Amino acid sequence: MDTNYLIILLLLLGLMATTVPVFMALFFTGTVGLVFMIGIDAQIVIEVLYRSMDKFALVVVLFFILCGNIMTTGTIVQKLIKTANVMVGFLPGGLAMAGVLACGFFGAISGSTVATVVAIGGFMIPALIENGYDEKFSVGIMTTAPNLGIIIPPSIAMILYAMVSNDPIEALFLTGFIPGIMIMVAMSVYAYFYCKRKNYKTMPRPDFKSVVAVLRESIWALCLPLLIFGGIYTGMFTANEAAVVACFYAFFVEMFIHKDMKFQDIKKIIVSSAATSATLLVIVAGASVFGEYLTFEQIPNKIATAVVSQIQSPWVFLMAVNIMLLIVGMFMDIISATLILTPIFLPLLASFGIDTMHFGLLMTINLGIGYCTPPLGVSLYISGAAVNRNLVYVSKAVLPFVFIQIAVLLVLTYWADLVLWLPRLVYG
DSSP states (O other): OOHHHHHHHHHHHHHHHTTOOHHHHHHHHHHIIIIIIIOOOTHHHHHHHHHHHOOTHHHHHHHHHHHHHHHHHSSHHHHHHHHHHHHHTTSTTHHHHHHHHHHHHHHHHHOOHHHHIIIIIHHHHHHHHHTTOOHHHHHHHHHHGGGHHHHSSSOHHHHHHHHHHOOOHHHHHHTTHHHHHHHHHHHHHHHHHHHHHHTOOOOOOOOHHHHHHHHHHHHHHHHHHHHHHHHHHTTSSOHHHHHHHHHHHHHHIIIIISOOSOHHHHHHHHHHHHHHHHHHHHHHHHHHHHHHHHHHTTHHHHHHHHHHHHOOOHHHHHHHHHHHHHHHHHHSOHHHHHHHHHHHHHHHHHHHTOOHHHHHHHHHHHHHHGGGSTTTOHHHHHHHHHHTOOHHHHHHHHHHHHHHHHHHHHHHHSOHHHHHHHHHHHHO
16 A cells, blocks of 8 residues: 555544544545645645535535424424324334334435434334333334435435436435335334234224324325425426425425414524534535545545456445445444545446446445444434433344344345336336
């Protein structure tokens, strides 16, 4: 390995190990590489920072963050949970299944795992425990099910991947529906048999009148994902415009129909959304500087050449990439990892005949599982705080559900036609 590459790698790992914020570690390492090792003008770094944030695709992310905050302030989340509960709550493990289903509903609006674990997990974990469910099971299922937030579109991680890979975002979104449903079904089946074996009490089967009442109460909330995807795939508006429409719709429903959000809440929602968006943007900026260094040094192409010379089989390559991404997800957030690793892997895909959209989904699921793996899994800390438990306890609680998601991931890894069926059906 070239001495300069080794210095850069050690500098990056050293900064992260000393708890320097990720965006600063990436920015500082990239700047050192560009200015002191390659010898380019420092002004280029400023241009890279500006260019990285001057991308229209980021508008989608910002507005979906705002939409998620509007929903969690109002009662759309509670209405989604009620709907899920009336659909499956009477089955063994029905309340747990309702939590998984609610994560799918919420993920189809917010595009964020963190928002989903806060909104759904924060409500469902206490509810499950109060209804007699085992605490470890409750924490495990409601810590991992929110991963659906970045798998079922719209997904913030997929938006960032598409920004780098230049895949059409509408088509990339379609790759997430079948995997999301597979994960929901697999986790619900596990909950069914686990809770049946434990003989947990079930809710009475709701009558037709009760179902209609809940659906009528929740109709405005249920129409939001229909509005987003119906508008995108009928051509009424683009994915960027859909984010703005979703925000306006959620605001209008909460303010004037549900009447659960007050005008004084608007400032708090906007400030919170701005802070979250700013956090994302500085990570994008820091990663872009580091990415520029990788491009100047042609490191992605060098890695591609080295990997292709060592690995001949696409099956072996995909397995190696899965293992690597699962490890990376344990130590790095999905935004940084997507922005850094996508340019490295893209040159390799053509050599092995792997579709970039298929790979984008695999990367999203792999890094999404990282939300539930120590030491830096954000979802672990959020759920642990909800029940006042430490990292070790929550890490053990999520193990069965992490294995379920990895099993689904392996099926999707080697069954590319299943992942790409919807995009091909819609776009040819």
